[in-house]
Amino acid sequence: MSRSNNPVVPSAKEALNKFKMEAASEVGVNLKQGYNGDLTSREAGSVGGQMVKKMIEAYENSMK
Numbered sequence: 001m002s003r004s005n006n007p008v009v010p011s012a013k014e015a016l017n018k019f020k021m022e023a024a025s026e027v028g029v030n031l032k033q034g035y036n037g038d039l040t041s042r043e044a045g046s047v048g049g050q051m052v053k054k055m056i057e058a059y060e061n062s063m064k
Contacts, residue, residue: 023050 007013024031027046029039036044 019051019054020047023047023054026050 007016021031024047027050029043029047031039031047
C-alpha cells in the first residue's frame with residue numbers, strides 16, 4: 001500500500017513543512033514537529049484551508 005501524501009518533488013519536503021507551520025501559527029493552531037494526532041478535525045482543516053488560501057493567493061499574484 002503506497003502513501004498518497006508524499007510530495008511530488010521530494011526535495012520540497014522541508015519547505016512544505018515550514019509552510020505548514022506558518023499556516024498553523026496564522027490560524028492559531030499549536031502544531032508541533034512529528035505526530036499531531038491530538039488535533040481536532042476542525043484544527044487540522046483550518047491549517048489545510050489556510051495553506052490552500054495562501055497558494056491560491058500566490059498564484060493569482062503571479063498572474064498580474
